[in-house]
Amino acid sequence: MKKMLFLSLVFSVLFALVSCDSGSTGDFRISLKLPTDNGNCQDFEYDDEMKGDYTYCINKNDQVLLSIYSKSDVNEDYVYADRKLIRVDSNKNGKEEFTRSLKKGTYYRFFVEVTNANEKLKMTGGVDGIYYDDTKNYSVDIFLSAVGDFTRVVRDRTNPDGTALESYVETDGAKGSAAVTLKNGDVFMAGGYLFDFEEVSNKAMVFDMAKLTSKEVRKLEKPLMDFVAAFVDDGTEKGKVVLGLGREDKETLNDQLWYYNPEKDSYNLLPSIGAAVEKAKAITIDGAAYIVGGCDSNGNGTTGIYKVSFVNGVPSVEPFGNLKVGRCNHALADISDVEIDENGVKTVTPKFAVVGGSIDSKNEGAETPVTGENFIEIVSEGKVEPLSFSSRNGGDDSNLMKTGIIAPSATAITMDDREESEIVIAVAGGYLRDGDSESDYKWVANPSMVVFSKNSGATKKNHKKDETDTGDDDPADTGDAEPADTGDDEPADTGDEDPADTGDTAIDTGDTEPTDTGDTATDTGDTEPTDTGDTGETPAPVSNTAWVYDVNTSPKSCARPSMAALGSEEKSTFKYAVVNCGTSKLERDKRSISNQVIFVLQVKRVKDSDLGVEVFSSSVKDTLMEGNVDVESDARMADGPVVSNGLGQVYALGGKYVYLVGSYAIP
Amino acid sequence: MKVFTKLLVTLLVICIVLPVYSQEEPQPQAGVNLKVGENFYFEGNINDSANDDKEESMAEIQKTPFYKSTWFITTCAVIVIAGAAVGIYYGTRTDEPNGKTVEWDNK
Numbered sequence: 001m002k003k004m005l006f007l008s009l010v011f012s013v014l015f016a017l018v019s020c021d022s023g024s025t026g027d028f029r030i031s032l033k034l035p036t037d038n039g040n041c042q043d044f045e046y047d048d049e050m051k052g053d054y055t056y057c058i059n060k061n062d063q064v065l066l067s068i069y070s071k072s073d074v075n076e077d078y079v080y081a082d083r084k085l086i087r088v089d090s091n092k093n094g095k096e097e098f099t100r101s102l103k104k105g106t107y108y109r110f111f112v113e114v115t116n117a118n119e120k121l122k123m124t125g126g127v128d129g130i131y132y133d134d135t136k137n138y139s140v141d142i143f144l145s146a147v148g149d150f151t152r153v154v155r156d157r158t159n160p161d162g163t164a165l166e167s168y169v170e171t172d173g174a175k176g177s178a179a180v181t182l183k184n185g186d187v188f189m190a191g192g193y194l195f196d197f198e199e200v201s202n203k204a205m206v207f208d209m210a211k212l213t214s215k216e217v218r219k220l221e222k223p224l225m226d227f228v229a230a231f232v233d234d235g236t237e238k239g240k241v242v243l244g245l246g247r248e249d250k251e252t253l254n255d256q257l258w259y260y261n262p263e264k265d266s267y268n269l270l271p272s273i274g275a276a277v278e279k280a281k282a283i284t285i286d287g288a289a290y291i292v293g294g295c296d297s298n299g300n301g302t303t304g305i306y307k308v309s310f311v312n313g314v315p316s317v318e319p320f321g322n323l324k325v326g327r328c329n330h331a332l333a334d335i336s337d338v339e340i341d342e343n344g345v346k347t348v349t350p351k352f353a354v355v356g357g358s359i360d361s362k363n364e365g366a367e368t369p370v371t372g373e374n375f376i377e378i379v380s381e382g383k384v385e386p387l388s389f390s391s392r393n394g395g396d397d398s399n400l401m402k403t404g405i406i407a408p409s410a411t412a413i414t415m416d417d418r419e420e421s422e423i424v425i426a427v428a429g430g431y432l433r434d435g436d437s438e439s440d441y442k443w444v445a446n447p448s449m450v451v452f453s454k455n456s457g458a459t460k461k462n463h464k465k466d467e468t469d470t471g472d473d474d475p476a477d478t479g480d481a482e483p484a485d486t487g488d489d490e491p492a493d494t495g496d497e498d499p500a501d502t503g504d505t506a507i508d509t510g511d512t513e514p515t516d517t518g519d520t521a522t523d524t525g526d527t528e529p530t531d532t533g534d535t536g537e538t539p540a541p542v543s544n545t546a547w548v549y550d551v552n553t554s555p556k557s558c559a560r561p562s563m564a565a566l567g568s569e570e571k572s573t574f575k576y577a578v579v580n581c582g583t584s585k586l587e588r589d590k591r592s593i594s595n596q597v598i599f600v601l602q603v604k605r606v607k608d609s610d611l612g613v614e615v616f617s618s619s620v621k622d623t624l625m626e627g628n629v630d631v632e633s634d635a636r637m638a639d640g641p642v643v644s645n646g647l648g649q650v651y652a653l654g655g656k657y658v659y660l661v662g663s664y665a666i667p
Numbered sequence: 668m669k670v671f672t673k674l675l676v677t678l679l680v681i682c683i684v685l686p687v688y689s690q691e692e693p694q695p696q697a698g699v700n701l702k703v704g705e706n707f708y709f710e711g712n713i714n715d716s717a718n719d720d721k722e723e724s725m726a727e728i729q730k731t732p733f734y735k736s737t738w739f740i741t742t743c744a745v746i747v748i749a750g751a752a753v754g755i756y757y758g759t760r761t762d763e764p765n766g767k768t769v770e771w772d773n774k
Contacts, residue, residue, distance in 0.1 A: 027766065027767070027768075028766075028767040028768070029767075029768050029769075029770065030767075030768070030769040030770070031769075031770055031771070032769065032770070032771035034771065034773070041773040041774075042773050042774065057773055058771050058773055059773070064769070064771075066769055084769070086769070091773055092772070092773055092774070093770070093771060093772040093773055093774070094770060094771055095768055095769070095770035096768065096769055096770075097766045097767060097768050098767050098768065098769045099767045100766070100767070101767075102767060112769075157774075158774060
């Protein structure tokens with residue numbers, strides 16, 4: 001009897017232990033983390049919608065849409081898998097099952113959109129690269145940020161100071177640091193001159209955006225500032241970071257390149273490009289990094305362009321071309337040709353624009369800007385050409401080719417509101433010489449936002465006049481042989497039909513988007529003398545150039561900003577980019593640091609019906625953050641990087657905290 | 668639920684360990700062996716019967732260890748059945764206990 005009892009008890013214990021284990025794996029919990037607010041979320045009443053701002057809340061009658069994307073191979077593109085729409089019935093909290101099962105051995109991406117009762121998109125967030133294995137449990141945090149606006153990333157909104165995602169940069173911030181988004185959505189940040197310690201840093205850090213934690217990783221092989229860093233896809237889960245060049249200290253420039261392996265937390269030396277340069281730039285296109293220019297130890301701009309890639313796991317550094325004008329302090333924008341065949345296979349032909357900069361590296365205000373026809377150069381495989389451009393009336397009303405812009409920010413934005421997508425280049429900030437003569441000028445932070453686009457309108461109109469159409473023969477034509485669609489009948493056309501408008505550089509096109517929160521950009525005024533609207537004659541030739549630009553004034557001047565495109569809604573007439581502004585002063589010393597200013601650039605198509613040309617105008621989107629700064633923060637900075645991830649979310653770094661700008665949609 | 672299961676497991680362990688280790692070594696029998704037909708005399712005061720009852724009662728208790736007691740067996744049986752039920756419930760469940768959830772807190 002005793003033995004029977006004993007055996008049955010042992011059996012029961014084992015059974016219970018097995019049962020404890022059998023159901024405890026495969027769980028996947030997603031916790032939505034909200035931005036810090038004034039604590040009134042739970043007091044929300046439906047009638048209050050109009051009374052207060054509940055953007056940072058998930059309230060009763062809101063909807064939470066969780067979209068799930070998956071891929072079985074880390075090197076494939078994500079495909080849509082499932083979605084769950086949750087109707088919120090409480091102001092306090094919520095918990096819902098979002099799917100019955102996830103597939104073992106699959107990579108997942110989750111994207112969350114929160115809309116209010118009026119279906120206005122309030123917040124978005126997401127995580128990438130989660131490898132699901134049903135023998136483990138998962139707990140993932142998704143930080144939601146206001147759409148088209150920035151918020152400080154925090155793990156617990158009730159304790160923002162204690163749980164904010166912090167970098168190695170202290171209160172006084174940094175200059176010349178760099179950051180890269182890894183393939184799994186983590187963010188790598190390194191180097192820079194730290195004002196608190198008054199030294200160039202060799203610190204490096206990885207921000208885990210699925211856990212909302214930061215971790216210092218292996219230090220750089222050398223302290224570096226004004227160096228290059230770019231992501232390179234080697235087929236692994238996280239990819240690699242190519243970094244190097246830049247300044248080690250006041251006297252020394254670095255000529256070495258490494259790649260950082262986030263899985264092994266190690267740096268491996270790459271073949272040298274043979275020159276020590278600083279203020280070079282790097283860009284990632286189709287998994288390869290391109291390093292462009294830089295100024296050498298004599299202060300002279302260099303022309304070299306190098307491609308860094310991994311082939312079968314082996315890194316290579318190879319020359320990709322030479323700029324026509326050696327430069328540093330420039331900006332890069334990816335304008336690659338992308339083709340997708342009927343089988344969905346994507347082919348990317350790398351092409352990028354090199355914008356502005358200086359031909360030398362001296363103290364601020366003593367540099368020589370890149371001017372003339374080489375202000376923008378277009379780089380593609382085996383070809384480097386200056387970009388021919390003009391303002392809409394065929395001139396150069398903003399004197400871009402005369403003054404140049406040093407240290408601008410730039411990004412390419414794909415406008416897909418028409419049947420054929422087109423790429424425009426948005427440029428903001430930087431500094432330039434303001435004055436008409438060579439002797440009478442002053443250096444100012446560039447207050448303008450410029451959008452360059454292909455001169456489709458002019459080309460089409462001038463076809464009728466035949467002899468004026470030189471666009472196809474222009475050496476700067478970047479290869480788009482497609483006839484431009486000016487789309488006069490297009491409903492998305494926000495064109496200004498006002499006959500009184502005589503073609504200002506920055507025309508007010510009237511904002512028709514219901515969700516638009518208002519432009520704050522100001523009209524730059526009548527800088528163009530051309531009045532072609534009321535003569536009844538054929539409009540003057542708009543341009544014989546391949547590209548045309550439009551200028552608007554920014555409410556914030558940024559001396560050394562960085563910019564990245566924000567994920568925008570497909571087919572929308574409005575597209576967005578994020579500018580990490582930094583200080584408005586030219587100097588980069590401790591006295592010049594300022595609060596971290598972040599704003600969102602809104603780009604839209606406008607039509608100048610008088611000149612028969614379409615341009616793209618830009619404005620600054622309103623923010624919930626007073627003065628475009630985090631008023632709760634005491635942190636400051638000089639300049640810092642901005643990075644985007646596969647979800648179209650943009651992170652602004654360079655200061656003590658990490659800020660996230662919520663995207664409108666996955667690109 | 669896991670806490671509850673762990674509690675059950677702990678109780679089960681106690682149920683196993685205690686009976687096993689609470690068994691005492693058999694003690695040599697003390698007293699006088701009597702055979703049928705033998706005479707014996709009881710020496711002492713007949714009024715000491717109360718003490719005899721007490722000893723007899725103690726002997727009864729010593730004869731029946733607690734792990735053989737009804738209450739203990741009943742308790743263990745209940746625990747065994749509950750443990751088995753929990754085990755069967757979780758062992759035969761086809762989906763995960765907590766599943767794939769998304770949650771938030773507005774506080």
